[in-house]
Amino acid sequence: MTAAEAPLPPLAPRERTATTAAERRTGSPLAVSLSGVRKSFGDKTVLSGIDLEITRGEFVVLLGPSGTGKTTLLRLLSGLEPPDGGDVLVPRQRTVVYQEPRLIPSKRVLANVSVGQKRAQLTRDNARRALAEVNLADKERAWPATLSGGEAQRVALARALVREPELLLLDEPFAALDALTRLQMQDLVGDLVARHRPAVLLVTHDVDEAVRLADRVLILDNGGFAVDVDIDLPRPRDRNDPEALRYRATFLAQLGVGRPSSTRQDIS
Numbered sequence: 001m002t003a004a005e006a007p008l009p010p011l012a013p014r015e016r017t018a019t020t021a022a023e024r025r026t027g028s029p030l031a032v033s034l035s036g037v038r039k040s041f042g043d044k045t046v047l048s049g050i051d052l053e054i055t056r057g058e059f060v061v062l063l064g065p066s067g068t069g070k071t072t073l074l075r076l077l078s079g080l081e082p083p084d085g086g087d088v089l090v091p092r093q094r095t096v097v098y099q100e101p102r103l104i105p106s107k108r109v110l111a112n113v114s115v116g117q118k119r120a121q122l123t124r125d126n127a128r129r130a131l132a133e134v135n136l137a138d139k140e141r142a143w144p145a146t147l148s149g150g151e152a153q154r155v156a157l158a159r160a161l162v163r164e165p166e167l168l169l170l171d172e173p174f175a176a177l178d179a180l181t182r183l184q185m186q187d188l189v190g191d192l193v194a195r196h197r198p199a200v201l202l203v204t205h206d207v208d209e210a211v212r213l214a215d216r217v218l219i220l221d222n223g224g225f226a227v228d229v230d231i232d233l234p235r236p237r238d239r240n241d242p243e244a245l246r247y248r249a250t251f252l253a254q255l256g257v258g259r260p261s262s263t264r265q266d267i268s
């Protein structure tokens, strides 16, 4: 079963009568709502009552020390992992991009982009448009094995885009790329998200990536969010901007790197 088919209840923002804090803050309808979500593996509690709202078009980056539950939270949102308790409301149209592109070696690039889609829902034209959006129009007949790592990851992005997700889940999608390609991919993803406006949850270990891309940064620690802060910086962002450096230093400190621990109050 694909994530898009997983049996989680869809959120229907237009049917909501009450306006949530997140909707008031951003002016956009809600895409994700978690309430009191708990998850343990054996006697290890990973998520101990998570509340989270993400609005349509909001780019949320999730940081946290290794093993704190970032991927578990992403898997809950994708529908691949059931919660032990609490409510998970996500849109039906959601898709995940992973660290590795997960292309089908025996299918050409265009077929990889449209894989799993019903003919009625998706024409080859849509797949071609998505490939053009990731600057790979000339690769539609290429085999995955002939692509560079960055190209393969752009095909994975096109495959996600073509589904027009309301929720885009990104699980360290740039982690395996070289530094220059990583920066180019960050810009590309930033542009694509601005154009398509899904809600986004990006899991990463890269604090610079968080400051460059996020509308909002969460740091997961000890089963809950130690930090939940809006990144109030104009785009495109300059990583050497003093305010960007201040966010960076604060997040690193919260993650136990650099100066002593800081919290949300230091930033806002």
Ligand SMILES: Nc1ncnc2c1ncn2[C@@H]1O[C@H](COP(=O)(O)OP(=O)(O)OP(=O)(O)O)[C@@H](O)[C@H]1O
Residues within 6 Å of the ligand: 041, 044, 046, 064, 065, 066, 067, 068, 069, 070, 071, 072, 073
């Ligand atoms: N299926 C599972 N069975 C048992 N334990 C699990 C399972 N999935 C995750 N865990 C445990 O839950 C904790 C959180 O794992 P998770 O992969 O979500 O962390 P993470 O923050 O994404 O880590 P990293 O940054 O290292 O990728 C870890 O201690 C992990 O060993």
